[in-house]
Amino acid sequence: MKKFLIGVGVFILVLLAAGGVFAYFYTRGTPYYTQITTTGRQFDVIDDDGVKRDIDFAYNQMAYDQDGHGKELDFNGHKSRPLKMNAYLKISYNKDRDRVLSWEQVSKADVPKAALSKLNK
Secondary structure, eight states: OHHHHHHHHHHHHHHHHHHHHHHHHHSOOEEEEEEOOSOOEEEEEEOTTSOEEEEEEEEEEEEEOTTOOEEEEEEEOOSSSOOOTTOEEEEEEETTTTEEEEEEEEOGGGSOHHHHHHHTO
16 A cells, blocks of 8 residues: 555656646747737637637737847737737747747837847838
């Protein structure tokens, strides 16, 4: 019985460690910065039953990391209206999954100088 409990405990620890490694590599992103310059492309959000649930806006924009290296990113606003024109966004991008994980609006002062110089060209 004691060996069984030890085995179960080791199994649980291995599962927790594997989950931690997964979370570390697949939910971690590199920050990129962009400025909203378009209203995006409006599309309908359809649920599994084929019913229109909401509207959203898709964006395809150049974004720059803190060193000024650019990457074209696709992301959704997740709002039923376009994002604010000329707003600066900090975008979390995961290169292993090749996808945007999240975005947040930031002030111009929060954008690194190298990225800002590329955005203002």
